[in-house]
Amino acid sequence: MDYDYTITYAQKSLDSTMPWIGMYIAAASAVCTLAMAADAFIGFRSNKYWLPCKYFSLNAFSLTLLAVAMKLPIDLTNVDVTYRDKYARIGSVVLMSTAMSNFMTSLGSMENNEIVVNMAALGILVITIAANVIIHLAQMQSSVTRVLLPEVVMSVVIMFSFLSTLCCVSLMAPGAKRYIGLKYDEMHESVSNRQVEWGRFSVDEVENMVKAYWVMAQTSRSQFVLARSAISCISGLLCLFIALLLVEARFANRLLFHWYIQNIKGRSESDYGWSVGWILNTQSIGVAMGTIAPLLRWFVASWLKISETERRSFRDELEVEKYWTWRLVEWRDRSLPFQLPNRLCKKLFRDARRSFLNFCIRGQILFVSAAKLVLFLSARLGSAVFLRFCKTKGSVLAGGHKSKEGEHADFRQYVLLLEGEPQLPYKILHNICNEADKLIQIGEKRQPENLIQLFKKSSNFCGVGRFDSSHVPSLHSQEPPNCWSLPVVTLTAISLALTYDKAIQLLKCVSEGFPIVKLIEETLDRTRELENMRNVADVVWDEVENNKKWDGEDLKSMRVRGTACKETLQNLSNRAGKTVTDFLAQANDILMQNPLNWPRRVIAAISMYRISQTILLGIGDGEHQDDDELFESISITISDILAACLTNLVQVIRLKCHRNDIREREDSVRRAVILLGESKEILKILQLRVLPSLDVEKAAKIDEWRASMALDHIV
Template sequence: MPGEDVVAADVEKQLAAPMPWIGMYVAAASLICTSAMAADTFRGFRSKKHWFPSKYFTLNATTLTLLAVSMKLPLDLTTRMYAATDRLAKVSSLALMSTAIANFMTSLGTMDDREMLMNVTALAILVVTVIVNVCVQIIQMRQFLNGRKMVVEEIIAVVVMLVSLVMMASSAVMVLATKRYLKTKYHEMLQMAASDKQIENLTFDKLRLMIQKYWVMAETSNPQFVIARSVTCTTSGILSLIVALVLLQVEIRIVMEYNILHQSISNYAWSTKLILFAQTVGVAVGTIAPASRWFIAINNFRSRNESGTSIRSAFTVECYWTQKMVDWRQGSLSFRIRHIKSRKFLHDLRGLFLKLCIYFQHTIVSSSKLVLLVSVCVTAPAIACLNYVRSLTRQKRISHSVSSRDHEVDIRGYVMLLEGEVELPKETLESICKEVDEVIRKGKKQKSENLLKLLEKSRSFNGVTEFDSHEIPGLNSRELPYCWSLPVATLTSVALAFPNVRKHKSKLLLNSVTEGLRLMKIIDKALDKKGRLANVRTAADVVWVGVELYHKWQDKDLRETSLKGKNAEEILQQLRDKAEKTVIEFRRDARDCLMRNPLNWPTKVIAANSMYRIATTVLLNRSDTTDEELFEQLSVTIADILAACLTNLGHVITMKCHRNAIEEREKSVRKAALLLGKTEEIIALLQQRELPVSAPDQAASIEEWRALVSQEFSSKTNIEIGVSESREEHADVKSEG
């Protein structure tokens, strides 16, 4: 009826009204994906990692949701989209999905087994849904295909998307096996790298070379780098390049045939152009990383060919590609079935399925290697010319750099390669080694000038044993141990509260200790492997936050104390009394049995216990000195503790290089290189000092250090007493004679 038709038309019009804003949402999601891929590309160029590791655009729930929103046009089966711009936007959406899969590839290396399974399955569901929707449209509209100008490009984009998904799944299976292989190989090479390590004599140059070894091992065993070197990732790069070229040619063709700026007649209206622009930029940006991996793989393959490797060996499918499926096939069922025949049937059925998967995996890897070989043959003239031009500008610098490094240490011996992999090109190895030096140089720019001035005041390590006297009765039956940073934070709080001290001296001490505590926190955390002193370390941090930012020790204003105090002795008594009261009140009110162990005390009480003992010690040892002289004495004590703590730097840097988790190695070694650069002058300064213990690792904690120094002091005292007594006896005998 006419009335009903009018109502239906009005309803349809109302429903179509918000469609342009939905299109804006799709364009925004596409731009976010584009920005993430651009960030990874920029980061790769900046760090000179031309295999472009994934950091921002990784396979996870967020990016999959954004991609699902970006696929709104291919998934829309009801909206009429017959104009050139509308059809072109659908092709660009399919191209964006293929490009995204290629960029996702390396992020598989950052996942554990379960996370990888869940994410790859979710991606497969999304891709299959898109493919099914596109196929439905093509099949249902087959009688009108003569009028569709871009059906061939749609089919190509769908096929590329499906093949890219297959490459992703193939790489995921490979990663599961290679992680275990790389972990085992890393432990073997770790022994080789540490064979000549001397913890007690680690100079700056030795530490730099050690970091260089571990850096190469961590970088080349990075699962993302391993995936980037794989043939499936190379094929994915080729597919990404093909789909980008297909999109480019169809856009050029449509622009020449139609005015695409006026060819959008769907309900998405003007937003279609925004979607097309955002996704075209996304495809262009996203193609850079996969295409670069493909280009590097071609160079590596040509190097392998020049080194005399046979074509037959180049097509060998290494065992790690199928190792995980072989393990699954040989293993038992994960669920229990009592009926023996049923269990046997399921086991055989699973074995048959996995056998087919293994055969399919062999086919994928062999096909990928064939594609790589064809790529090498096709691009050989252009690549040869480009390499020749590059060699003219870089050969002299590369040969000089590599030869100088080879003279120092054979870095190539620490490269982690999989079975059948060719050696990394010199340019790649040089880039890895240069990155180490660059991080160390970056650390040198952050050196601690004020801390060095404070350390120069230290002439011995006496302050380590003298800051807390054993003669002081404890406030608890079990004595609370120190970490390195707590006595420094407490002593500085005391020193900054002294009146009659020049302001610039207090400010210099504050800045020096701030720089020192940053390093002490790193050392404390690294050496406290079991986290036994976690509360003590937190207490030191809380104390220093109050001192540095608010000039307060707990709720006592140090500036006000300094201004109102008559002398240092009175201030020390006030701080000691306040600390003693805090500890006693806590012990009186504590009911939890955990509080019997002082390591479980609240940070405020731990800090108060430290203040009580240190303030009492300073009062006991104080002679007739001025406030400024006492301030200088405390500064020397602080410098002694800092110097003793920082003798552990070489040991801590070494520990940071020995990270077992494959995902954390590179980050940890980078921190070690940065720390080495920051502390170069400190290490050189402390190496001129004679340590009271044979090796820093024998007295890593301050409590161990104090115990060993006390033992050595007692031994020396006994020897001196013995020598004195023998001299007296000799003198008596001589006088009698």
Template sequence: MGTFEEEVQRKLDEPMPWIGLYIAAASAVCTLAMTADVINGFRQKKLWFPSKYFTLSATSLTLLAVAMKLPTDLNTNMLYQADWYTKLSGLIFMSTAMGNFAPSLGSMNDKEILSNIIALGILVITIVVNVWIQLIQLHHLLPPVIILGVAVPIILVLLLLATLASLAITVPSTKRSMESKYQDMHKLVLREEEALKRTIDKQMMMKYWVMAESSSPQFVMARSIVCTTSSLICVLASITIVMSYITMTYANWFFHIRYASLGQPGSVYEKISQPRSVYGSFPVYLILVIQCIGVVVGTIAPTLRLFVAIWFRCSTTIPKNNKSSLKDELFKIETYWIQKLVDWRDSFKNSSLQIRQDDKYMKYFHNVKCLVLNFFIGVQILIVVVSKQLLYVSVLLTTPFANIMNKINIQFSSKVATSSDNHVVSDDTELSLSRYVLLLEGEPKLPKRILNNICRHADNMIFIGKRMQPQNLINLLHKFVNFSGVIQFDSTNQVPSLHFQEPPNCWMLPLMTLTSIAISLPNVAEHKRKQLVSSVNEGLFLAKLIDKILDANAKLVNIRKSADISWVGVALYRKWQDVDLRTTSRKCKNSKDVLKELSNKAEMTVIEFKREMKDFLMENPLNWPVKIIAANSMYRVSRTILLAYKGENEPTDEELFERLSVMIADILAACLTNLPRVIATMCHRNAIEKRERNVREAFILLGKTEQVIQLLHRHEWPSLDADKASYIDEWRSLIHQDNEIPATSISTSSPGKAVKTPVSNADHITVTVAQSPSLS
């Protein structure tokens, strides 16, 4: 019987080394994610290290659950050296991971925070309970030093869970406070922008950048005193892995002396010194190495966050002799720390449930809830007070060293300033930007170097954008002289409508349709076709952004989708729907035949759809399928161009291609006049979690489109209202009304001939990209 049981156990143990490799792989993924966050923090010079890759999420918690297989395994023998080390390294690895989670809490909404914190709590409690069960069961076989070596990381893991829960409770309140302050400053910036006649320049955008960066939820979490405490705990946990070597050495010596004196030197000593495990020697040591590397790399971010927090406080520490101020500093509890718990408690008291006054069970239930929440409020206050005390002690211990380093830094900076030609910022410039730094109640003022790094990062983003300038688009825009192409692509009076109501146009749709026609024309050099597609492709990226951001009511979503989907086929496969444009170009003798074929195909598509249409909702063109919207646009544009062939001077294929290119340039130019407004809108739209990313994209877009905007400002812009200028149909109405330019002018007007457009030099938006001085 014993042989059979041993055989069964051997079969069950055979796949365990593969499971060990799986654990090592999960640990490696977590380690790589933490490494990526560290590299990203250094690259952006954000020493508070935002969590971009390793965040508190379902994915990371699943990976950690796999990586924690050994600590939670009750069947491993802790007398084996390898198993003992992997359990210890797993606990410390978990502590390090939790220390890196803190900033990511700011990027979550309330439901995500609740679900992720509960999931993390379940995982941590499961690990702690399983390890404690093993310690209790084996306490008579293990020396106290080993029990202590495992108990300390367990306590640190629980403390880290408490600090993360404490931070999670403050997230909703801090976001509301920051959002309120941001909106107040936004109103101030809008008044200043209005005073500058809607001029937006880098300095104006810098205000939004400072506001967005300083109010970034992750940055707010990272500079929180409770996050500083979690960083300190994480650093202490990482030190444990060094102490474990000393502990293991003592344990080996202890067992050797104890069992050698009893005449049994090989019984337990051999087990604790030999690296035997059911997971296999190689997988276990691989897990140990990877998790140790993860602890080292993962400790970098919490350590530097701790130093940055101490640096923040060094210049604002309350003097020892000012006891009243010191007491306020160390024992004052700001509202946002407990606001969420207070709201929960009060909501239970003021419940809207209809209950009877004599319902004593409901009364007891509410009293118990309030009692529990009062307890948690007390715990939260205790965590905040202890965190302040720890930070204050840390500041006192490091202040002398910080003062010495500060003097050295001042002397070095003065020497660099005198030996270089760098511009030194005046105090007024620094003050003008520091006004827009958003801080929570009780937070110290951001150091000047942090504000300098924020401004320098904005310069870097503009530089990145300048390296991405759309040169093909710029070359196409050189053909632009006026905005006549905005009305020339579609003759509303001379082309009969296929439906009683025409769908509206977005900027992308006519650009896609005109380009499809242009590249299908015969007798045109292939390099010109490729050049046009590349130019329009760069322009459509910007047109899509303009359509998306400025379409406030989302009326043109389906129209944009139609243009977007159709353009994929045109750009990648040279196909418009089912029509191969290359084949059409080869088999047709001239451009007139191409236009007729495309027009007939589009007309048949729309008529067939109308014939089979049964849903009354489809009477509204905004509800049409994307294929039908694109077909209707192709029908109208191709028929409009065909009107050019009714005159005596029919254009050649090359001439028509050039005129279509000019028409495309005109439409793109009209569309891109909205870029300044788009850049300004990107600086302050969307929720607080996405605002920093949006402002970053706005700076990149500013650098990317600098030449485009400068090129457009050589011409006069129509005096359209800003909201109306967002839509091509509004442009068509204004220009057609004031100039009455016939659509057939495509056949007679030359690309260099200007068409009058009503302008207002005082109202159009300008963009200044002059370099503003950065802080020294």
């Protein structure tokens, strides 16, 4: 008796916590809903009506959330007595199906191994849900269970249909990416042959090049390729059907269910209690939010088909291209991944694998043909609707932008399409080009105004040749090479030490130019040869910009009032020279072999020593005797070095535009477009200047500039 009481008490204690578990389920469902809503909002905001997956994609996090949200259909201990229990169980399955429909385009952003792992995890979750729902139906043989039996069975069948759709897309995605990749390489080669050369460019040419790469990146985006495929029609149709099924389950059977429930005696409340309502409402909103993306992708795919000018026969419409089955054919024709000692077993295994894959290929072809049929019928129906409300189909497809069509017509040749795909409507191309224009405008708002004013102080690049004189004796037979950023930082530190108040404005100018110089150096130094030099410049610049110090010494207090600038320069030179000589006295032979491996403090000291000694030589020769003249000379030298470095901007923009990795391509091109906007005024200034005779590779190195200018007697 005491034992039964203990068990009953323990059961009641456990049951009392179930509503809070229900709230946990509702919270997981709410996170999924918010992620799908966020993707929809971002898609509408950016005019990408095919709604790319950013926050709600197929990964470990989303699958974990869905596993929590699916506890109701997985739970075999809960008896569905009330209407809300039964409907919430169906709603969970429908939410799972809707989530899978939203996952479709995210498969394009994955590597092949990621697709296999994520699809396997998703398949296990779907099979688990379906098995538990079927077991629950088999064990619950009451009349209450039979009320919503068709809806439950149909929801499970459609959930498996969505899984089949994702399997079809996962098999198609590698082939589609391979095909688009080949088209991209071909187009890139064509654009590269007409690339903008160093020193011979106009801003309009650079802008057209950037927009061409932007169109290539956007139209080759894997998620967009999947969204406009025929499979998106099947996904949208199934998503619409299962959403209507949920509505029917909620309203059509409610009165009938209450009539049955009145005849049931005993327990009339779920284990999850009051939390069932939260689960039901949250998941219903999730289904509503999740239906938006599949329907819009269905609409986009149909719209593209409607806009196709070339009419094809019905047989050609249902033709299945090679990229749909490329992955399966590759698996079928490759050799066995392992060796079998028995010849007969090897033959049997090979034949069995081949037969199975041939069956999968036929299934894939049948599924794709059905999707193409849905797309064809959707396009025909949509075309009839458009023609009913518009005089001509062209007025609809042009989207009201006929007058502007010539503006972006030249970029149609850069649109990358799969085999058999219709051309993109002008409105989509117009939106893509408009997005590039907006990014350029964002960059224009960030233009470095102070840096531009500094550029106007000089009209040539003579400062590149005179900041480091060959007449200054070297402290060692081997010294590290120059980079663009370190001389600029050193000259800025010297100007702060000499004329602090005036140099603050110069510091602002250099602050705007230094990130661009750093980007140029990192992009063009492909061998990473000068990486340590750049790191030295970063460390010194951080100290100069933020603390107004060099090598721990306050630059403002370096010049004592009443002393000449020559004494301050000599102090800087002596301090730097001592740092170098102390290091050389203690360094071992291995470290001395490569100056690039010397300590950062020593490399910075060498730069300070040589530049300060060069300025002292100029003062000795009667140049810039007063402070104002000296400060102006240093400012012009910095301007010349920055200007020479920034002549490589076009090359950097071009390199940023091209990325072989499709996952990095869009972000890289986006950065290039914004960089073009930021540097438009700079490029206009630089294109008017006479440049030395250098090729692209040599123009990226300051020492090559100095050598060229010495030969031309410009120094």
